[in-house]
Amino acid sequence: FKGCSSSSYKCANGKCVNKVNPECDGVKDCFDGSDELRCGCGTRPRKRTKIVGGSDAGAGSWPWQVSLQMDRYGHVCGATLVASRWLISAAHCFQDSDAIYSDARAWRAYMGMRVMTTGNNGAATRPIRRILLHPQYDQFTSDYDIALLELSAPVFFSDLVQPVCVPAPSHTFTTGTNCYVTGWGVLMEDELASRLQEASVKIINRNTCNKLYDDAVTPRMLCAGNLQGGVDACQGDSGGPLVCLERGRRWFLAGIVSWGEGCARLNRPGVYTQVVKFTDWIHQQTKGQV
Template sequence: MRWRFRPAADSFWALIVLLSEASLTEGSSEECGTRPALDEMETGTRIIGGQDAQPGAWPWQVSLQIYRLGIGYVHVCGGSLINNNSVLTAAHCARKRMIPDVWRAVIGLHHLYYHRNHTIKSRIRIITIHSDFNKITLEHDIALFTLSKFITYNNYVQPICLPNISLPLNKETTCYISGWGVKRENGSRSQILQVAEVEIIPRKICNSFDWYEGMVSKNYLCAGSESGRVDSCKGDSGGPLMCCFPNDKKFYLVGITSHGYGCGRPRLPGVYVHLAKYRKWVDLKLRSKTTAKCIQHILLFLTMINLPLY
């Protein structure tokens, strides 16, 4: 009996080691924030006030879509791919639609309704919104969508890097927003992914009397322009505020598109979840997700090999 038990035990402990290593790397990537389909960074200061994005320019951009009877899947919000089965978005996108089965994520899109060979579609397995999300003030407006499958990266599908608190943000930081939202307030939605370069606006200025009058908390960033020339709008929610830094060619997910007063109005820029403030929350949710997955794999393994429990 011993000679039959020993290989199973060895296989079991080998599985434990592999799953432990996987849990350490879950949510991270050796390569993130890169754009292999684009040789040069696109320029332009002009999505309200934006321009058509180049195909493959923002390979972590996700379209989160919901199924509607008689219509099919329709775009609801944006999102950002952070690893091979996780998308960060805004909590308010999902608060009325918490059933994962009605959702899907589409990655590697340029035109909303034209899917190419590199486009990846995935159903949603789990929706996790911040437990302290306030639907009235939109405080803690962050959610994690777990895909139903692990996807394979390609030149048009890549994860974006997550920031830490040490990243410097100021007016000189090069930042962009992107999405398929409306191009002007009460306007029509864009079918081509739009992108615009924005300025990070200091919270002290954004909270001044003739701006947001103290309504922007420390968990948020303001980005856009004083004149309102560039801004996010309806349909862009959940999408990325992404920045790159001197001497670093990678892009970081600095913010998540959350809310604002109107669209493109002077001194009322877009308000974005300051992701560095939620890095611990993201890491915790990714770890808990990985732990649950490891337990499932171990139980399945024990069942398959009929490993004695004594």
């Protein structure tokens, strides 16, 4: 590993990370031993290039996908790896009449896993050290539906475990962009997926979405899906990632699976927490680690 040639860069897990720009945009003088440009987020080493109506994801296709599990219930929600010790998920995953949901000690994070089995063979697992819900989260409107989870110890990046890029506040995900939602949620509103599912969904204009949802879509929310139905996130995918391939051929976290009416229904697209609205909060809470 040749190291970083500029003092504005730092190295993490054998990769160079631009600590000035969280998106790693414009990193030009930071290389690994093979002279391949690496900036530390949004890459899929295994892929060079249920979700209802989706398909099985290949190993390493979505290396930032996390399964949040509880001993009592198994897989409960999804999450996204954004740094070696930080995950992003949905606040509603930790709000329930059962107080155990808000207790960090009850949760474990599984990373690098594709097939949901009891052994979770090969997965990196970490207990959760603490759960930070957004202070303005409203469980009745699902506004500000975001949570940060700090792992008890850092996870090591590999071909199967990588962080996704967190967008800058100025980043815009254009209406009509093809993005991907992933998770182990139910496939048919009743059947839980055993293999990680992926589905291509399009970003939908918020005004269009608000007409379908009677103005329930706030400025902190983002809609994506297929207005004809057939493709969507579903229960169990909650908290998981909506990612888009952006400039520089890196994957960025556009949304967090939040809510919707049913799953994959006509004119009922999925509604996601819009991550760009929370970039500053994420940086503040993680003290710049994300």
